[in-house]
Amino acid sequence: MxxxxxxxxxxxxxxxxxxxxSCSSSTTSSATTGTLNFVNDxxxxxxSFSKVSQKDIKVSLNSSTYADQPAFQAFVKQSFRxxxxxxxxxxxxxxQLDQLVKQNLVxxxxxxxxxxxxxxxxAKSVEDLYTVKGKxxxxxISVDDWVMYYDKKTFAKYGLTAPTTWTEMMSDxxxxxxxxxxxxxxxxxxxxxxVWFQILLAGTDLQLYKDLSTGKASYTDPKVVxxxxxxxxxxxxxxxxxxxSKTAPETQMKDGKLAMIPFGTWYASTIDxxxxxxxxDWGVFTIPAINPSQGKTPVAIETAPxxxxxxxxxxxxxxxxxxxxxxxxxxxAWSKQQNNLPxxxxxxxxxxxxVDAGKELATPGKYETYLRYYEATPQVILTEALDxxxxxxxxxxxxxxxxxxxxxxxxxxxxSNK
Amino acid sequence: xxxxxxxxxxxxxxxxxxxxxPGAAVVVLVLYxxxxxxxxxxxxxxxxxxxxxxxxVANYVALVQDPVFVTSLVNTLIWVAGSLLxxxxxxxxxxxxxxxxxxxxxxxxxFLIPYALSGxxxxxxFGFVLQNGGALSQALAFLHLPGSETRWLQEAPLNxxxxxxxxxxxxxxxxxLLFTVGLQSIPKEPLExxxxxxxxxxxxxxxxxxxxxxxxxxxxxxxxxxxxLKTFDIVQAMTQGGPNRVxxxxxxxxxxxxxxxxxxxxxxxxxxxxxxxxxxxxxxxVRRQLAIGDSSGDTASKDx
Amino acid sequence: xxxxxLRYGILGIMGLIWLLPIYLLLANAGKSTADYSGDALWxxxxxxxxxxxxxxxxxxxxxxxxxGITFVYAIVAPIIAVALGAGIAFAVIVLKVKHGFFWxxxxxxxxxxxxxxxxxxxxxxxxxxxxxxxxPGMIIIYSVVALPFSAFVMRNFFAGIAPxxxxxxxxxxxxxxxxxTRIFLPMSTSALVVVFILQATWVWxxxxxxxxxxxxPSTRPVMPLLNALQSVEGGGPGYTVILTAALVVSIPxxxxxxxxxxxxxRGLSLGQY
Numbered sequence: 005m006x007x008x009x010x011x012x013x014x015x016x017x018x019x020x021x022x023x024x025x026s027c028s029s030s031t032t033s034s035a036t037t038g039t040l041n042f043v044n045d046x047x048x049x050x051x052s053f054s055k056v057s058q059k060d061i062k063v064s065l066n067s068s069t070y071a072d073q074p075a076f077q078a079f080v081k082q083s084f085r086x087x088x089x090x091x092x093x094x095x096x097x098x099x100q101l102d103q104l105v106k107q108n109l110v111x112x113x114x115x116x117x118x119x120x121x122x123x124x125x126x127a128k129s130v131e132d133l134y135t136v137k138g139k140x141x142x143x144x145i146s147v148d149d150w151v152m153y154y155d156k157k158t159f160a161k162y163g164l165t166a167p168t169t170w171t172e173m174m175s176d177x178x179x180x181x182x183x184x185x186x187x188x189x190x191x192x193x194x195x196x197x198x199v200w201f202q203i204l205l206a207g208t209d210l211q212l213y214k215d216l217s218t219g220k221a222s223y224t225d226p227k228v229v230x231x232x233x234x235x236x237x238x239x240x241x242x243x244x245x246x247x248x249s250k251t252a253p254e255t256q257m258k259d260g261k262l263a264m265i266p267f268g269t270w271y272a273s274t275i276d277x278x279x280x281x282x283x284x285d286w287g288v289f290t291i292p293a294i295n296p297s298q299g300k301t302p303v304a305i306e307t308a309p310x311x312x313x314x315x316x317x318x319x320x321x322x323x324x325x326x327x328x329x330x331x332x333x334x335x336x337a338w339s340k341q342q343n344n345l346p347x348x349x350x351x352x353x354x355x356x357x358x359v360d361a362g363k364e365l366a367t368p369g370k371y372e373t374y375l376r377y378y379e380a381t382p383q384v385i386l387t388e389a390l391d392x393x394x395x396x397x398x399x400x401x402x403x404x405x406x407x408x409x410x411x412x413x414x415x416x417x418x419x420s421n422k
Numbered sequence: 423x424x425x426x427x428x429x430x431x432x433x434x435x436x437x438x439x440x441x442x443x444p445g446a447a448v449v450v451l452v453l454y455x456x457x458x459x460x461x462x463x464x465x466x467x468x469x470x471x472x473x474x475x476x477x478x479v480a481n482y483v484a485l486v487q488d489p490v491f492v493t494s495l496v497n498t499l500i501w502v503a504g505s506l507l508x509x510x511x512x513x514x515x516x517x518x519x520x521x522x523x524x525x526x527x528x529x530x531x532x533f534l535i536p537y538a539l540s541g542x543x544x545x546x547x548f549g550f551v552l553q554n555g556g557a558l559s560q561a562l563a564f565l566h567l568p569g570s571e572t573r574w575l576q577e578a579p580l581n582x583x584x585x586x587x588x589x590x591x592x593x594x595x596x597x598x599l600l601f602t603v604g605l606q607s608i609p610k611e612p613l614e615x616x617x618x619x620x621x622x623x624x625x626x627x628x629x630x631x632x633x634x635x636x637x638x639x640x641x642x643x644x645x646x647x648x649x650x651l652k653t654f655d656i657v658q659a660m661t662q663g664g665p666n667r668v669x670x671x672x673x674x675x676x677x678x679x680x681x682x683x684x685x686x687x688x689x690x691x692x693x694x695x696x697x698x699x700x701x702x703x704x705x706x707x708v709r710r711q712l713a714i715g716d717s718s719g720d721t722a723s724k725d726x
Numbered sequence: 727x728x729x730x731x732l733r734y735g736i737l738g739i740m741g742l743i744w745l746l747p748i749y750l751l752l753a754n755a756g757k758s759t760a761d762y763s764g765d766a767l768w769x770x771x772x773x774x775x776x777x778x779x780x781x782x783x784x785x786x787x788x789x790x791x792x793x794g795i796t797f798v799y800a801i802v803a804p805i806i807a808v809a810l811g812a813g814i815a816f817a818v819i820v821l822k823v824k825h826g827f828f829w830x831x832x833x834x835x836x837x838x839x840x841x842x843x844x845x846x847x848x849x850x851x852x853x854x855x856x857x858x859x860x861x862p863g864m865i866i867i868y869s870v871v872a873l874p875f876s877a878f879v880m881r882n883f884f885a886g887i888a889p890x891x892x893x894x895x896x897x898x899x900x901x902x903x904x905x906x907t908r909i910f911l912p913m914s915t916s917a918l919v920v921v922f923i924l925q926a927t928w929v930w931x932x933x934x935x936x937x938x939x940x941x942x943p944s945t946r947p948v949m950p951l952l953n954a955l956q957s958v959e960g961g962g963p964g965y966t967v968i969l970t971a972a973l974v975v976s977i978p979x980x981x982x983x984x985x986x987x988x989x990x991x992r993g994l995s996l997g998q999y
Contacts, residue, residue, distance in 0.1 A: 043941070047955055047962030068941045069954035072934075074681030075845075079938055081470040081684070082846055086853030088941075107471045193662050194682070195958055248554035248576050248665075251764025252965060259763050274960035279760030308959075342961070387682050395666025398576050406666075437902040438821035441813040445873055446829055448810070452870040453836040456847035460839075470846075516740070519733045527987035529734075532741035535748060538979035540931055542952050543972035547747045550754070550767050557750055557767040564768075591747065596924060600879070602990050603916050607886050637882035644878070645837075652840050677842055686846075693843040700838040708834065709827075 040321050042067045043083075044094040045076040046308065049341060056337045061328050063321060065092075073195075084109045084313060091318025092325055095142060095311045097133045098379035104311070105136040111312040111319055114140045116327045125330050125348045129373055133307055142309035143326040146338065147347035148268030149365055150304035150376065151288040153275060155263050158185060166289040170207065173292055177243045180263050189253040189265040190244035192394035195378055198386075199266055200244075201393055202377040205231050206302040207294040210374060213302075217380040219418035223411040224404070232396070232403035234294070239400035247397040254278045257286070266291060268306050268376075269358065272343040282343075282357040290364060290371065300372035303365065306379060307347075382421070388413040457697070464690035474687070481691035494670045497582050498651060498696075501671060502703075504586035505593075505650035510642055512590065513597025518627065520598075521605045530602070533595035545659035548588045552660065575661050578668035585669070589656050597642050604638025605631070640711040647707060651700045672696045755779055755973050759964030771966075779970035786963055788943070789951045789971050796930060796947035797978070798861065803868035804876075804925035808918055810869070811876025816906050819884040820892050830881060836874040845938045852939060859941045867935060872925040883917040884910065919989045927979045948975045 038058075042050065042065045054065035070076035077100075083089045084107075095101060104110045117140040120126050130147050134140045154166060159176075162183060167173035177187035190200055206213045208231050215221035216228070238244065245253070245262050256262035258278045265271070272282065280286050293301045310329060312322035328334050335351035345358045349366070353359045365371055374380075381389065392406040464481055466474035485491055516533055520526040536544070551557045552574045563570035575581045608631065616630045632639075654673030657663055663670035663678065670678075672692060680689025754762060756771020758778065784790050814833060818826040848867065849858065857863030887910065895905045911918065933949040940946045952971055955962040962968070 041941075045957065046959060047957035049961065066942070068946070069957075070937060070950070071954045071957045072937060073958075074677065075934065075937055077684070078470060078681050078846060079849070082849055083853070084471070085850065086858075088853045088858060103469070103471060109471070192665055246554045248573055249764065250549040250553040250556070255762060255764055255965070258760070259765055261765070268959070270960045272960075277759050277964040278762075279758075384683050384685070387678065391664060391666050394664050395668075398573075398665040434821040434902055435824060438817040438823035440817075441821065441902075441906070442817035442823050442829060445810040445814040445877065446833060448866075448870045449833050449836045449873055452848075452867065453839065453844070453874075456844040457839050459847045460843050516737065519737055523730070523733060523737075527990050529737045529741060530990075531984065531987065532744040534983045535980055536744065538927060538983055539751075539976045540949060540952065540972050541933055542949075542956070542968070543751060543976055546969055546972060547751050550750050551747060555765070560765070560767060591744065594744075599920055599924075599990065603883070603920050606916055606990070607883065637886050641879055641882050644834075645875070648837055654840070654842065673840060673842075676840060680843070690843065693840050697839050701835055704835065704838065705831075709831070 038062055038321075039064050039066050040091045040318055040325055042092045042310075043070070043080065043090040044068070045070055045073060046094055047071060052341060053338060056334070057325065057328060060333060061324065063325055063328075065325075084315065087317070089313035089316045091316045091322040092310050092312055094145065095309050096379050097142075097307055097309055098375055099382040100379065101134075101141060101309065101311075102136055105141055109314055110141045111314050111316075111323060112139055112141060113143055113312075113323065113326060116140075116143060116323065116330070119327075120330045125332065125335075125350065127347070127349075130305075130307065130347060133305075133375060134309065142311035143330055144347060145308040145310050145329060146270065146342065146344060147305060147307040148270045148344065149361075149373070150266060150268050150291065150306070151361060152291050153257075153265040153267060153271060153286055153288055155257050155260075156285060156287050158260060158263050166287065168289075168292060169296065170292045170294045176263075177238075178241075181242055185260070186245040186256070186262045187243045187264055188238075188245065189256070189262055190247050190397060191249075191253075192247040192397050194387075194390050197247075197390040197393040197397065198377040198381075200235055200238075201231075201389075202304060203266060203291055204235055204294065206304065206374055207291070208234075209295065210298060210302045210372065213374065214380075217375075217377070217382075219414065223407040223414060228407060229403060232407065235396075236400055236403060239397070244397070247394070252278075254280065268304075269345040269361070270342065272355070272358065276343060282355045287357060288361050290361075300370060303371045303373050304376040305373045306376045382417055384417050385410065385414045460690045460693055463686050464694050466687050468686040469684045470686060477687060481687045482695075484688060485691045485695065490667045490670060490675065493668065494672050494675045497579075497669060498653065498671045498673075500579065500582050501586060501650045501653045502647060504583070505589070505646045506643065508586060509590040509593040509597055510646050513594045513642065514601050516594060516598040517601035517605060518631070521602060530595065530598055533598055535595070536592040537595050539592070541655060541659070544592060544656070548585075548656070548660055552584055552588070575669075576665055581661055581669045585656055585660055588660070589653075597646075600642050601635065601638050604635045604641075607637075608634045636711070640708065644704065644708045644711070647703050648700055651696065651703065751969065751973055752776070755966060755970040757966050759966050762966050775966075776970065779967050780974060782963060782967045783971045783974055787951070787955060787967070787971055789948055789955070789975060791943060792946055792948040792951045793975075793978075795861065795945060796949075799864055799868055799936075799947055800926045800930040800978075803865050803929050804872055804922045806865070806869040807872035807876045807925055808880075808921050811873055811878075811921065812880045812911060812914075812918065813906070814873075814877040815880035815884045816910060819881055820887075820889075820905075820910065821902065830877070833874050833877050836870075837878075841871070842934060845934060848935075849938050858939060859945050861945055864936065864939060864945065864947075867939065868929045868932070871935075872928065876921045876925065879917055879921050880914065883914050887913060916989050919986050923982055923986050926982060930975075930979050 040063055044050065044067060047069060050065050050067040054067070058064040070079060080090070080093055095104070117131055117134065121128060121131060126144070130144060131140065134142055134144070158180070159165065162179050164176045164179060167176055180187040191197065205228065209227060212221055212225070212227055216223065245256060249256070253262060253265045254275045255278055257265060258280055275286060290301060290303060310326055312319055312326060316322060330348065332348045332350035335346040335348035339346035339351060340354045343354050345353050345362050353362050378386065389410045392409045396403060396406045463474060465477060465479065467477045468474035516530065520529045523529065549556070554573050554576070558574065559570045559572070562568070574584045612634070613630055616626055621630065652673050653671045654677060657669060657671055657674050658677065661669045663674040673696070676689050676692040676696065679685045679692060750767060753770045754767060756773065756776040758775055761775070814830070817823045818830045823829065852858035852863055857866070891909065892905060895909055931949060933953055936947045937950040937953070940950070952975060955968050955971065
């Protein structure tokens with residue numbers, strides 16, 4: 005009965021797909037027409053930014069976002085084997101970048117860096133993150149320092165001020181806890197389970213942190229165990245928000261239930277979304293070191309690199325865009341759009357809060373940056389560590405078995421990757 | 423096997439191939455070739471970059487030696503059992519209760535809407551309901567019922583159980599729909615005859631409806647087995663297999679190895695292992711059921 | 727009569743419980759990100775809040791731009807799958823092709839292998855043969871992945887049709903194609919509709935396949951676009967806007983279920999027995 009109607013539909017569908025085959029086969033372009041294919045894993049507004057670059061250097065971005073991190077990485081890695089390798093793509097520094105460089109897959113950006121450093125567009129310390137065996141690869145979209153975001157209203161209510169030492173921070177935490185507010189944000193799972201391990205370990209012994217990420221030290225080292233016990237002590241005192249909550253930290257802060265959130269400077273645009281304003285509602289302070297005898301206070305940094313595939317048909321266009329992104333014009337526009345802290349010292353931050361933070365972090369001799377755990381740790385060890393840390397946070401107790409679990413994976417990894 | 427099932431092959435072999443051929447060809451081409459490639463990868467070491475290096479059975483050895491492998495396998499089996507019990511069972515209840523009622527289709531709509539939701543919406547709603555201090559805990563506290571302090575997603579095996587319930591919320595409507603179609607195709611005559619014999623209620627269901635529903639039961643149970651063995655999406659969205667891998671299923675292990683760790687060889691080994699048990703389960707279940715299905719076509723003709 | 731009331735009662739209560747999570751979604755989609763609170767999930771939002779969020783979805787996100795192409799995938803691919811699946815079922819059950827069970831099992835086992843593992847091989851091959859990031863490429867994958875389910879359901883449905891139907895048609899002098907299209911397909915409308923709506927919903931909600939195999943705005947369906955709104959390192963719209971977007975893209979599939987319900991209205995009333 006209905007089949008007479010169904011058949012033409014099937015026929016039409018087949019015909020339609022045949023037409024579509026013939027149409028879409030012409031979409032493969034090889035020319036450098038000024039539109040650069042940009043594959044990324046960030047929900048940032050590249051569309052608006054594309055308008056800026058279009059005006060400035062006549063190159064616009066055709067951006068495709070892959071927010072699922074593992075799928076994104078698999079896709080990019082596979083694309084190098086095809087003629088679809090991207091003209092520009094976001095990536096991660098550290099082990100992830102090393103893997104690509106080892107296989108000769110990303111374009112050398114040494115000359116771009118030479119010029120940028122010479123012109124004072126970027127700090128030399130950032131260059132190290134982009135250096136593999138003496139050469140530079142990729143360029144930074146942004147460089148984010150990790151700071152502590154704090155709820156100014158709550159702090160004022162209990163007569164607290166932004167702490168400058170670890171002891172002060174702990175006594176603030178005790179006051180907050182007594183008043184039923186979770187002092188610090190903490191979350192399990194991928195990606196944020198590493199945050200407190202990083203803060204506590206680097207704040208105690210930065211060299212140990214670095215040795216751990218290069219396989220020179222062991223996770224079962226008594227000094228690492230001691231750091232975990234500091235973490236455990238804080239857990240036991242109830243200083244952390246529930247790692248099993250899926251409510252975003254900014255929402256918890258807005259609800260007045262959470263006072264401090266450690267994050268990179270990129271977090272400003274997110275915290276704004278819930279209606280909290282910089283300066284009046286929230287501020288930032290640099291996270292003090294547990295062990296002040298280290299001299300300089302360690303500050304974690306992360307950086308979002310944009311890379312160009314060596315075999316991409318848009319290599320020249322991609323490199324042109326990379327160089328432009330580092331200029332002060334581009335960085336000012338970028339930071340204005342993202343509300344974050346521009347790495348180019350000649351560009352200006354969008355808010356007074358970050359102007360101040362930028363000035364503080366630039367104090368000579370006071371701070372030392374280090375690569376955050378997520379990039380510094382080889383992928384396989386990281387995956388295991390995030391799981392183990394989550395287990396530790398969920399059921400706080402003797403840290404030994406969790407550390408042994410990570411070390412087991414680390415042993416296997418370092419045996420085959422010297 | 424073939425002689426029993428393709429009993430009295432008709433003289434339409436040529437046109438039969440015209441009907442079967444296109445489908446069979448594309449399935450083999452699109453779905454089986456990647457499997458062969460994965461079988462090959464499972465015997466290699468491959469990071470996604472460069473070329474795979476032959477590694478013998480090393481991946482399978484590593485797989486079996488991984489302590490989490492057992493957890494993962496056990497969780498997967500809990501998923502299979504739970505999916506057969508809850509979504510299939512309640513799906514049948516919903517279909518049977520609503521069948522023949524006026525406005526039955528609309529009574530089933532609430533059960534179908536969850537299936538229509540996007541994965542993101544489903545992930546968010548389960549986050550709302552099941553997180554510590556979430557909607558479920560808030561409701562329990564409001565009603566002064568126990569359990570408001572329970573950490574639903576953080577204790578094993580509780581987290582697997584509540585995730586099965588969450589998956590059931592989404593899956594029951596589809597099962598009910600498939601059962602409804604099955605109920606519709608049940609001939610009226612035998613039921614009438616049974617009623618004349620005085621059968622009603624449970625007896626009518628158990629001895630008349632249930633056997634006649636077999637074609638639908640086969641579909642629903644067969645698909646439930648296959649899909650629950652492959653469970654991935656909801657666990658990845660809810661717990662990522664955690665905390666500390668206690669709620670991991672084989673599907674999640676596979677994704678973790680392949681995509682998070684770029685260990686394609688190990689991930690492929692998990693995938694192959696998973697496929698083998700799925701095929702085995704399907705052979706055991708589907709083959710028996712389908713063989714019966716074939717002959718029931720004949721019995722139907724005898725009855726008619 | 728009592729049993730009928732009871733049946734209405736049980737289904738009604740269960741239905742309400744089933745709708746509670748939907749209520750949670752709607753209630754929170756009706757709040758602005760500033761109003762949303764993790765401690766008051768049950769408090770309702772406002773209609774104006776919902777409207778504002780819907781407007782934000784259409785004005786500030788890319789999600790609506792993918793709706794058109796998603797419709798194409800979700801309609802064309804399931805139709806192909808249903809047609810090919812019914813053909814397979816017809817060949818195996820009615821025409822009794824030789825080694826029919828073997829071939830059917832081969833096709834059924836196409837559902838066994840985890841899809842995630844197919845992505846990389848599909849991508850490599852598609853990039854080589856020029857089907858990557860094309861509409862036909864996506865339709866082919868979707869149709870084939872939906873095919874085994876379709877064949878499975880249709881096979882079991884045809885198994886319930888008496889062989890005498892086929893024999894009578896042969897006596898009347900009808901060819902196999904005619905018997906298939908004029909007799910068997912019309913007899914199984916509800917099964918065809920079930921397969922179609924379930925597969926259309928699956929295609930509509932697919933995320934991973936389209937994430938890897940499409941790239942440009944003209945081929946990318948809604949789910950990867952929706953997913954792209956939520957990255958862990960900030961950016962993108964507010965949480966309740968994402969929630970609203972996730973609901974907005976669910977409307978077409980929910981409507982599909984609503985509109986196709988009349989196909990399942992028929993049937994005898996078991997209550998009489």
